[in-house]
Amino acid sequence: MSYIQKMKCTGEFQEWIDKLDRSLRIRIDQRIQRLIDGNPGLHRRFDNLLEIKWKTGKMGSFRVYCAEFEGTILLFGGHKDTQTKDIANAKALFEGIRNGKIGTEAYE
16 A cells, blocks of 8 residues: 555656656666655755755765645755755745645656
């Protein structure tokens, strides 16, 4: 049984993941599946967000930012090098979703 019943994403998240190479997208999808199954792995919670993080060896550390609101929403993704900016973007996206100004789509 899955821990998360409904997984959605922002257009910004989908654009980010679509730009990555196939092997990295597969690794991210595997981590998202772990989250769905109730095992987020290395993560931290802050300001109503969940930051899932992992190292990919020579490519460095990546982050995916999520929030719980009418299901779980994949807000934004990024790299350790852009973490401060990525967190600000994720917070702004979440605020827009809560205020009904930003929509989401099913994550597949």
